[in-house]
Amino acid sequence: PSQNPQQSPAPRQAAMAEEAQGKPALELVQADGADGSCVTFVLHNEDHTLGNSLRYMIMKNSEVEFCGYSITHPSESKINFRIQTRGGLPAVEPFRKGLTELVDVCQHVLSKFEAGIKEYKAQKEAEME
């Protein structure tokens, strides 16, 4: 772990150093007295890449009343990811569900993509012969 906070190492390396130090990649922020249905998740070292795709997956959940994210400042590598649910459902639930569903989507895309490539290569090879 880095001892010198003045250093500004590469983001990836910084991220790894932070995780090694035990700095969490995820924080939960709730307004005082609010129940768990309205939560802002702070995702460290993330940007539109995960933010927007995860927002899409979570907005597809009908139990979610609101989902949105913002990048706090260009010089900070974190996003504030807000979820508000209907009927007192803890916001962690759709958050977890969104992540799981996004993994499933990626896995399906990956298998279809690799199958497509394989098919194309086989087809090319057949043409060569």
Next chain:
Amino acid sequence: MRLRREEPDCGRVTCWGRARKMAARGGVEEMRSRVILGEFGVRNVHTTDFPGNYPGYDDAWDQAKFEQNFRVDVIHMDENTLEFDMVGIDAAIANAFRRILLAEVPTIAVEKVFVYNNTSIVQDEILAHRLGLIPIRADPRLFEYKNQDDEEGTEIDTLQFQLKIKCKQNPRAAKDSSDPNELYINHKVYSKHMTWVPLGNQADLFADADLRPVHDDILIAQLRPGQEIDVLMHCVKGIGKDHAKFSPVATASYRLLPEITLLQPIEGEAAETLKKCFSPGVIEIQNIKGKKVAKVANARMDTFSREIFRHDDLKNLVRLARVRDHYIFSVESTGILPPDVLMSEAIKVLIGKCRRFLDELDSNHMD
């Protein structure tokens, strides 16, 4: 090339009928599935198919429905380029793949340059920057990220290259020659002059890996007799987010599939004018009973020049749109990894991001 939008040679009358119906139905279905390119702006840009937005539609996430609709068609692939269609996915996720290809799929690049001698006119820092941008053919999946605090690189996180070259007069050059290629030896420093210096057990590990720059003919500097460059380079694994030199692609982009609909039969001279408004191959002219009739042959080829909007007589007879969930991806690799591997890696990176937060949720106190 697979053409999806091509209609079988249906009777003329039914074709127009369908087009008109599509336009008339317009409304909801069009808003959900098409991006409309109008004369004064682009309509229906954003994804709106979320639960509760449209009465009578079930827009909640359905994995089975997604898997049924989703498909990938590879259009073209060679050593360094890949074009494929990804159909049935939202922009948010397609864009995540594109962004990851540009900035988060790792590669190996020169990170530190130890200058032992540099008497060329290229300043040390410029030389170091130029060396950094040279693509190195080494599989990044075989390496670890180097820890920032480790001063010395090890065989698992560092590749070493040497560039040691000195320019001399060519004693065999013709006396009256003025051609530097003949007068001097080693006056052009190319990427092929970089030689790999194995660290630790790398000589055994990468015995048949052929570690070197992707291209042999990248001009690094020009020298004159007596000048020399003697540098040692440390290459590490990194991502494009940190520095563009780590980006594995020359470019990665997508566009939406164009859709051009003729709302009325366009015949005669108007058909010729219409054809000229679009890219070659988009509009075809058929001869039906001695009459020229325009037909959309291959909308995919179009670049949407908007030329049609300069013709007042034609612009209202044509509908320009893009299919919202049909992405035509184009990936151009720098040559370090094949483009299909890059795409697979990009998808895995997104999975990794999700897993990281799922693990964090599970390992934590948070629930």
